Amino acid sequence: MASKDLSNAELHLWQVVNANPNKTARMSIIQLSEFANVSTATIVRTMKKMGYSGYTSYREHLRENGKSNLRFEVLRDADDKIKSVISKNEIEVNNTLYNLKYSTIEDSVLLTRQAKMVYIFARGLSESSAQEITIKLQLAGKYVEFFSDPNIIKTISKKVKKDNIVIFVSLNGETKELVYAAKELQKNDVASILFTTNGKSSLAKLATLSFIGYETETNYFPDYEVRSRLPLQIMTRIFCDAYSVRTGITKE
Known part of the structure; x- marks a missing residue:
């Protein structure tokens, strides 16, 4: 529609936004009003x-x-310290996506589809990402069991059958109970998928397939082991979404 078809108020607004594109791009509808x-x-x-x-x-x-040169509006107003916090997350997202391999995504989906049962092992803060995988695979019709107790993980790992698969979620890939379980799986020729940020970890060496995310060195809680799980969340979400697409759950 041409601007001549606008009412006086609409034409006024259209002239305002065209004269102030950068400012408009930063405004909420209330602010523009x-x-x-x-x-x-x-x-x-x-x-x-x-x-x-x-x-x-x-x-x-x-x-x-x-017409607006703002990459992220929040960076315009933030001070340097807050900008570094935001940038840390941006770096983790971008580099995690860069590290992803298409073949790993496709192969992990195929292995999961073929498995009669899926076990998911995780400890600590990584459990939230593991629980999300569990729920989404269950919604997709897969039989899945999630365990976080160290003794149960060690016990079950010895009993997993070859036609099943195990998914590990571990930020540093060195959680001792998970490493123990991975060794048992390898001895019994059971396939496993790992989500981690440490490609040189013990788990990465033992897993059949590994999703390797990127983790920055910065830790805003240095006295505690509470590093960002954002890379794990990104990778597990991509895996679950890819599984949904490949199994026909998602309607295109």
Whole structure:
């Protein structure tokens, strides 16, 4: 629709946003409403007349087409210390995605689909990522059991059959109970998949397939072993989503 088809209020708004693309890209719909002195309904109506699904769609258009040079709005207002916190997460996400191998994703999905049963072992803060895998695979119709107790993990690892598979979730790949379990699985020729950030770890050497994420050296809680599990969360989510796609759970 041409701008001539806009009402006076809509035309005024359209002129305002075109004259201030960088500022518009940083504004919420409420802020733009106050800045342009128009109602939020006028904003939505104008954007739809101009071919967008709404104000959010228009803001994304501005950013994608380079009319706003802000990569992340939050970085504009943050001080250097907060920027470093944000950048740490960005680095972990980007490098984890860079480390991913397509063949590992496809092979892990295939191994999981073929397995009669899936065991998932994890300890500590990594348990949250392991629990998410458990739930998602169960929703996909897979028989899955998750264990975090060290004694149970060591006991069960000796009994896992060859037509089953074990998934390990371990940030550093050196958790002793998990390493013990991996050695037992290897002796019994049982396949395993590992999610970790340590590609040189004992678990990485023992696992059949390994997803290797990237972890920065910075730890904002130095007195405690509570490093970021973001790389694990990214990789496990990609694995689960890929499994859903390949098994036809996701409707395209």
